[in-house]
Amino acid sequence: MAKVDPSLVAHLPLFAGFKGEELDEILREARSARYPKNGHVFEQGGDAHSFFLLLHGHIRAAKTTPTGEQIVVRYVAPGETFGLAMAIGLAQYPATATAVDDSVVLAWPTGTWPRLVQKFPALATNTLQTVGARLQETHTRVLEMSTQQVEQRVAHALLRLAKQSGKKLDHGVEIDFPISRQDIAQMTGTTLHTVSRILSGWEQLGLIEGGRQRIILREPHKIFVLAEQNAGGGQA
Amino acid sequence: MAKVDPSLVAHLPLFAGFKGEELDEILREARSARYPKNGHVFEQGGDAHSFFLLLHGHIRAAKTTPTGEQIVVRYVAPGETFGLAMAIGLAQYPATATAVDDSVVLAWPTGTWPRLVQKFPALATNTLQTVGARLQETHTRVLEMSTQQVEQRVAHALLRLAKQSGKKLDHGVEIDFPISRQDIAQMTGTTLHTVSRILSGWEQLGLIEGGRQRIILREPHKIFVLAEQNAGGGQA
DNA sequence: GGCTCGTTTTGCGCTATCGCAAACTGCCGG
DNA sequence: CCGGCAGTTTGCGATAGCGCAAAACGAGCC
Structure with a gap:
């Protein structure tokens, strides 16, 4: 029409x-x-x-x-x-x-x-x-999925979502549509529980702020660092 | 030319x-x-x-x-x-x-x-x-990679390789080019060691026969069953 | 305003799989 | 024929992440 x-x-x-x-x-x-x-x-x-x-x-x-x-x-x-x-x-x-x-x-x-x-x-x-x-x-x-740990994969996933569909806020970026921990788990090949634990941890650190089907990246740069860094210690 | x-x-x-x-x-x-x-x-x-x-x-x-x-x-x-x-x-x-x-x-x-x-x-x-x-x-x-265990992923990988580049033998199928355990690990998102353990196990059972960069599927059907079955017990 | 249901959080034991180390083996080059 | 080496096997802890269970939470509905 x-x-x-x-x-x-x-x-x-x-x-x-x-x-x-x-x-x-x-x-x-x-x-x-x-x-x-x-x-x-x-x-x-x-x-x-x-x-x-x-x-x-x-x-x-x-x-x-x-x-x-x-x-x-x-x-x-x-x-x-x-x-x-x-x-x-x-x-x-x-x-x-x-x-x-x-x-x-x-x-x-x-x-x-x-x-x-x-x-x-x-x-x-x-x-x-x-x-x-x-x-x-x-x-x-x-x-x-082959080479990184869950935490890094989740970080990458959030950054991509923010890039693709992020709404700029005064301080940080908000993902512009409803997305649950379960959804993120299904994007990164892990479980709802593990995602929840990771995001809770990040929230403690002030990296993100979350809610029901809502995620705000408060410190995108720090999350980027998390995403890139090799878990534990790299090869000397 | x-x-x-x-x-x-x-x-x-x-x-x-x-x-x-x-x-x-x-x-x-x-x-x-x-x-x-x-x-x-x-x-x-x-x-x-x-x-x-x-x-x-x-x-x-x-x-x-x-x-x-x-x-x-x-x-x-x-x-x-x-x-x-x-x-x-x-x-x-x-x-x-x-x-x-x-x-x-x-x-x-x-x-x-x-x-x-x-x-x-x-x-x-x-x-x-x-x-x-x-x-x-x-x-x-x-x-x-998100939903299956390593053993099933390896099984699937072998079946695909056999289908794509398998040479029919009297009894079984041989993968028609040199491929190492490391290669298979890199196809399935696991480690050389885990692949080796799995293949050794299968060789014990007579499902496959292996060698240096060589794999023969002796019982493709049984491997197929392995690939499809849910690890442990499925949902009732 | 109180209830209900879907979402999220969190605790805890379990195990599949990794990671390292070391021994082994079959080929290839000399 | 004899190393030497790449590929493979295997043992043994260590652990990241799962899976189950239950409690807390919050948004929308009646």
């Missing part, structure tokens, strides 16, 4: 190199949709009927094991695409997408992708860059 | 949907190169001068931390592309590629990519699929 102002999205990586009228044509194919907090945009295993661009809000993409355990694949911030399953050759979504805040998305039916890509090859190369960047990030995540 | 027979590579995912003469044109841009066992194809941080297609042999892609720890990102089997750094927008290689066996590659100078993609947009979409598949695999890896 309500059309999206092209100028609002023209600068996004997905549309890099597009003229106004091309952009128009692409946007015409999308419909916009609103999801309330905790609403499901799509579910793991469901048919990949659409791909999305987040306009407002925040989306959590999570993957579930057969035994019911979950990990958070990533948090989607406004301006990012998600649900690209079909673009990478999948017929079903490999993860579940849930709005963690009231969110507004642009959705293109899967069927439009081949046509759009054919007409606008730059869409494919732009998407390739995006997916490639995510691959790099995921490799970094594997590297961290 | 020696031209590559197009029919040998025509069926690869990278070239899906290409006619013979298009293929020819693409192949003409590549040069082939040979790397001896343990030769470096490129190094992490080095300028991304080329992208590659592996024709023969096996390549190990590994990422190193500032402190010198490594993880194996993946093993490249013949027919797969690697070193796609520039296609995904990187100017430097994010990992080091080493031949684990005498290997032959096809190499395209980075500069050819934009031109090739412009002329053959399907290259971009094919590559997108490939990179997307790798992203999925990496997410699976994160999931495993």
